[in-house]
Structures are given as C-alpha cells and as structure tokens.
Amino acid sequence: MQAIPTDQHVFIAGKTGSGKSFLAEVYLAGYDHVIMLDTKGQSLERRKKGENLWYGLKEGKDFVLVETLEEVAEARTKKVIYCPIPEEQDEEYYDALMKWVYERHNTILWIDELMQVCPSPSKYPYHMKHLYQRGRFVDSVVWACTQRPATIPSDIMSNSTHFFIFDLNKVADRKRVADDLGSDMFMDKPGYRNFWYMRDSDDEPVRATLKL
Template identity: 80%
Template sequence: MNGIPTDEHVFIAGKTGSGKSFLAEVYLAGYEHVVMLDTKGQCLERRKKGKELWYGLREGKDFVLVETLEEVAEARTKKIIYCPIPEEQDEEHYDALMKWVYERENTILWIDELMQVAPSPTKYPFHLRALMTRGRSKEATVWACTQRPATIPIDVFNNSSHFFIFDLNIPADRDRIVKATGCPEFYEKPGKYNFWYMRDSDDEPVRATLKL
C-alpha cells in the first residue's frame, strides 16, 4: 500500500475496539497539517490515565489538545486535537470547524466518530458536504471513522478514494459497504485487528494488518 495523497478522502469503519482509530492515529502522524475532531473525549481520558495522546508524537511540540474553536484558530502546532467542551458539541460548532478547515486548505480533518457529527444520512453539517465534494482541489480532505456505516451520508461514500474496513458485527453495516463499493468481499469479517483495504479504482479489496 503506497502513501495516501493529501488530496484524497479516506473512509475507515469498524466496531468498537477493532483498531480503526489507532490505524488513523498511526497513519496521520506522518502527515503535516491534521486536525482531529475527538467528539468522544477519548484523548482527555487517555491524558487522565497518563497514556500517550497521539502515537509517536509529542504534545506541545507536534500537537496541542484544545477544547474550544477559539483555541483551534490560535493553535501554533501543525497538528491539533479538538476535544470540544459540552457547549460546543453540536452541529453548529462542528460545521464551523469544517468551514475553518475548508477555508484554511492544505489540512486533513480526522473525524474520530462520524456518527456523532452526522447522526443520519440526511442530517449533517453543510461544510462536511463542501469538504467531501469540493475539498480535494484545496487539499482540505477528510479521514472519517465510524462504527455504524449504515447511517452515514452517501456523500462520504461517493467521494472517498480509500476504504479501510475492520470487523463489523451488524449485517446492515456490512451490507452498506458492499452496496457502496460493489464488492461482496466486505460481507466477510477480516478478523481481529485485520482490515480490508481498497482504493476506489480497485476491483476488489485486500486483507491487511497494520505494521508498526
């Protein structure tokens, strides 16, 4: 698997604990400008437990963790983790973040759980669609992770160039992946910590494992 260009969208799906977030974390550590939207507050929990917030990176030098949009705009590191306070956990603030990424350009937005941002196929921030449909020319792209692909907007599927699919327990989720890609291989679970990988130009996916 070659490096993923910064002007291409990425879709990652898998059940809780499958390894999807860790794959994005490891992969995106090697890119320059990345903003992580941590709607689940997992980075704050990791900090409480004294765990590393971003694999292989140093807080304060490589990235900062912020909790408000104002702090996002003021950040001076190339990577940012935005773990919004409760008052900013809504569509208005998610849309404002996406608008900021879209206008900033040359930035990858990593959404750690798309279901929190786009709760249904028809309800999602306006600028998520702008990023998915027009962001590539600006190199303002999205790496979207989710555990429930059956409920996400079709714009995310239609505009993603790379698919990483871990184990999914719910048949409707696997069915959505198969219908979006036309590849029946996705009906089969790849196995614990394995994933199916496919480019939009591929005829079929390959089974793979993240190597550190």
C-alpha cells in the same frame, strides 16, 4: 505504510476496539496540518491515564489538545486535537470547523466518530458536503471513522478514495459497505486487527494488517 495523497478522502469503519482509530492515528502522525475532532473525549481519558495522546508524537511540540473552536485557530502546532466542551458539541460548531478547514487549505480533518457529527443520513453539517465535494481541490480532505456505516450520508463513501474496513458486527453495516463499493467480500469480517483495504478504482479489496 504507503503514503496516501493529501487530496484524497479516506473512510475507515469498524466496531469498537477493532483498530480503526489507531490506524488513523498512526497514519496521520506522518502528515502535516491535521485537525482531529475528538467528540468522544477519548484524548481526555488517555491523558487521565497518563497515556500518550498521539502515537509517536509529543504533546506541546507536535500537537496540542484544545477544547474550544477559538483555540483551534490559535494553535501554533501543526497538529491539533479538538475535544469540544459540551457547549460546542453540536452541528453549529462542527460546521464552523469544517468551513475553517476548507478555507485554510492543505489541512486534513480527522473525524474520530462520524455518528456524533452525522446523526442520520440526512442530518449533517452544511460544510461537510462542501468539504467532501470540493476540498480535494485545495488539499483539504477528511479521514472519517465510524462504527456504523449504515447510517452515514451517501456523500461520504461516494467521495472517498481509500477504504479501510475492520470487523463490523452488524450485517446492515457490512451490507452498506458491500453495496456502495460493489464487492460482496465486505460481507465477510477480515478478522481481529485485520482490515479490508480498497481504493475506489479497485474491483475487490485485499485483506491487510497494520505493520508498525
């Protein structure tokens, strides 16, 4: 896999089960200082099933799973999975996390589902915009995953450099990506486990598959 610079935002979209989260998981295993925001609680589900929580990494050595924002700041591993308790699943805590990531510098925030953080194009944490617009200057960036790109704030795609687009069932979602990135190729689904990849400087995307 080609390395993505730590001063560039990444946008990943795809329906449930398309492979978007796994791509982020595999890619980010090779980076230092990653905070995963797991609002869906998938890490807790994987733990119950006895599954590894992060591909290629060892819990306790490479990363820890925490459930409060205070524990994020106290963690001693380079990577952290933050699976917030119900009381912290709201904008106040998401905003505080993003502020902390920005001020910490040299940190990647992996948001596993943007819809949980940005319920509408106009409702999202204050420091999210700050992180997207200024975070790259301090190597604090966002890798954002979503099932519904049609509903996200415009700042997210407009400030991202790398785009991985898996199958999206809804036409409105494919159209949003096609309109924002300027290519009608996104109206076609790339196919199971495939994705469209594009940089912001490219004219058209290329179809690709994650190779392990």
